[in-house]
Amino acid sequence: MMEGTNVSSQTWGFILLGFSDRPHLEPLLFALVLVFYMLTLVGNLAIVLVSRLDAALHTPMYFFLGHLSVLDLCFTTSLAPQTLAHLHSADKTITFGGCVVQLYTSLALGSTECLLLAVMALDRFVAVCQPLHYVLVMNPRLCRRLASASWLGGLANSLVHATFTLQLPFCGRRLDHFICEVPALLKLACADTSTNELVLFTISILFVLLPPVLILVSYGFIGRAVLRTKSVEARRKAFSTCSSHLTVVVIFYGTIIYMYLQPRDNYSQDRGKFISLFYTNVTPALNPLIYTLRNKDVKGALRKLFAGRLCSPRS
Template identity: 45%
Template structure:
């Protein structure tokens, strides 16, 4: 794992979408629009939760944290891709590449942990409604969100060890960001140990998060099925659909890339799925959590009417 100034390049070249020149301009435009929607949508969610008193609840506190993560981990990668395209240069410094990698992995791990905390919140809300205010107290919410951020950043320290490798095969990364698997394929050092560490790290975080989420929803569905009225079951289930959708999208793309042997890895395949979880999912999350949520929609219309000086009745 020794670092060597002779064999490691001073910078890397990010191919991004230049390997498909007939689609590059279109893909960059889509990237740009999705990034704008990500920033606007998630900032709107944060503002609504901050200023609307009715949204000062544990579920929305965790959601605001999720929106911050979506903005940050998208901003770690997408602006660099856009800047490289418009500036006509595909290079990124050696140090900049690994800083980008570390922060991206940290934010991704934090998102995984926050989604798990939100699953626990839904479990308490549906299965223990009378004890919900006591269990999901302000201090507990801060502890859950704080632990998600801290563990997420500690969990990704292994990325710094990858920077100690020698990169003598090439300095061209077939990706639009400093992707972990792409970097390992460029190294002429023995990467077996770090690949095992990465696999175990992903497995520990992924398995524990999935287990907590599955257990939470097992109890949730069991409780919902015991509700006698159809309307009651629908109402209870509707509070979970947004989170279930977000979890399915996030885990589905992450697992397809990282929790599988390197022997079956395809860098083009990885790059395609990376577009989904780096650009598309953060764009969709604000819509997922707002379109089916009456409280968020009510808060939006209330803010809209205030901004326009209206006094019409808020749509519910």
């Protein structure tokens, strides 16, 4: 039993209020979440398959894109089924154990994605600014280490962040959210949360603010290098690839910064729920579309996949 946590919460779990105050919206939200979940599964599974099976995509860029797709699959699957059950059923409860698992898992996967997007920006920086040394610098060993560091960093953040939150005593069981998320749990706490808010702010700076700053700096160098390129085709390809990644960065970090870096006094639970609904369900479905619609290599590999003509060299 976790010390300091309300006994009734541990025994019975939480009642997720979610969108109960807007019952007319629940059928619409259920349909939207279901559609975006299906799109997430299909789109990201397709990217994972083509990045593994097409030899032309065995490059660092698609290696990291494959990891991003696996992350989005796991992240959405850790939350979407609970959201669908919450929107469809009259039973709005979640067990304490289910809440703990959901909190640790979603924090680990979300934090990993924060780091992985920064790693992908590093890959694009080396590809554009150091093209002659790209293969040497972004070698398979370094790529594996960077991917592993992203996963381990996300796991470490989850262990610290979620553990501090779950040690709080909670007043009652009525959680004004549709998932177990740190800002909503802090609102339910009946103890001084200043230490938790300090931990939240510090970790958010490291995982939510620092990576996009580094990404924007790297893209400043990338933009300068691209503008110096004389080849129009090379310039177009660089802008196309980098703009896709930058679009994902803006959508993902924009919503996360709103959730985790605003003062608790200014936090709106209603807006927070809709923002959470967006970044947990819509963003993972948009990522495959953003990368494939502007990428000829991926579109070509997908056409071969659906035509049954895609195979790896080993096959």
